[in-house]
Amino acid sequence: MKDRVKNIFIEGPISPIKIGESIAHHQSKTKIGAHALFLGQVRADTVEGKTVEAIEYTAQTEIANQVCHEIREEAFSQYELSCMHIYHSLGVVKKGEICFFVFVSSGHRTPVIDSLNELVNKIKARVPVFGKELFEDQSHQWKVNQ
Amino acid sequence: MEIKVRYFGQLAEFTGKSEEIMTQDFKTLEGLKLFLFDRYPKLKEVHFKMAQDNSIESESSELKGTLIDLLPPFSGG
Numbered sequence: 001m002k003d004r005v006k007n008i009f010i011e012g013p014i015s016p017i018k019i020g021e022s023i024a025h026h027q028s029k030t031k032i033g034a035h036a037l038f039l040g041q042v043r044a045d046t047v048e049g050k051t052v053e054a055i056e057y058t059a060q061t062e063i064a065n066q067v068c069h070e071i072r073e074e075a076f077s078q079y080e081l082s083c084m085h086i087y088h089s090l091g092v093v094k095k096g097e098i099c100f101f102v103f104v105s106s107g108h109r110t111p112v113i114d115s116l117n118e119l120v121n122k123i124k125a126r127v128p129v130f131g132k133e134l135f136e137d138q139s140h141q142w143k144v145n146q
Numbered sequence: 147m148e149i150k151v152r153y154f155g156q157l158a159e160f161t162g163k164s165e166e167i168m169t170q171d172f173k174t175l176e177g178l179k180l181f182l183f184d185r186y187p188k189l190k191e192v193h194f195k196m197a198q199d200n201s202i203e204s205e206s207s208e209l210k211g212t213l214i215d216l217l218p219p220f221s222g223g
Contacts (some may be wrong), residue, residue: 040223057222060154060215063199064222089223100223120223128195128202129222130155142156143221 005069008086009061013097015031016041022085032082032105036112038098038120042093050135054094055143060128064088071122075104079111086119088129147171147214151178155218159186176205178214194218 010018020041026032045052068086075081082105089099102119104112124145131143152165161182172178175196176184183190195202 020164026200058154059222060152060197060200060217062196063202063215063217066200124223125220127222128154128197128217128220130218133220144219145221145223 005065006086007061007065007114008068008088009059009064009090011089012091013089013093013099014087014101016098018096019098019101022101026083029082029105031107033107034112035103035105036109038100038102039098039144041098042095043133043135044095047133047135050131050139052095053136054092054134055099056092056132056134056140057088057090057099058130059088059090060143061090064127064129067127068123069128071119075115075119075123079106079115080097080108081106081111081115084119084141086123087125088127092134133146149178149209151182151215152213152215154216155221156192157189157194157216157218160191161186172209174205175203175207175214176208178206179208182216189216192218 020039042055075084085103087101093099102116104115106112132140133143134140149167151168154191158164166171171210195217196205197215197217199213
């Protein structure tokens with residue numbers, strides 16, 4: 001399945017309503033029998049007594065969208081998927097809010113379960129997004145992915 | 147030739163700016179990197195990738211684009 005480069009970015013947090021609507025949009029696609037979703041949520045990590053209040057995301061958006069397009073094509077060629085949606089926040093996302101949403105659908109469960117973890121790992125490793133962890137006292141540190 | 151150099155994430159804190167225009171000639175991306183190390187020694191502290199005209203390339207690549215991006219470690223998700 002070949003398609004155009006899509007914009008994965010959403011300004012601010014990804015609302016649970018949008019996630020619900022995204023699921024609802026697939027009810028008309030009746031060849032689908034399985035969905036798998038990954039939701040990344042901002043964690044209130046504590047570092048040296050200070051707690052993360054929010055993460056501010058920036059990105060090199062042109063490269064990020066292009067790399068996500070490549071990751072998407074790789075997944076479609078490797079797994080039997082009907083559709084795939086990737087969203088990532090830009091700007092400030094508060095603790096407890098959703099910043100990352102990956103959604104894959106297929107006729108059956110195996111392709112969605114197998115592809116989801118791989119997709120999330122590839123996006124984290126290859127997409128130029130930068131997280132700045134903001135503490136309650138206005139200081140910050142740069143997020144490091146594990 | 148004029149090139150625009152952009153600094154992402156914590157690299158903008160190391161240089162004190164998010165972008166700048168350069169008019170010097172550099173043969174390769176590495177040539178530009180060494181020049182920037184001289185100007186902003188703190189850049190040596192973080193490993194970064196370089197992109198030329200929206201494509202991540204190796205440092206030995208010939209510098210022929212007009213937009214160069216310095217990208218620190220990715221931390222999306």
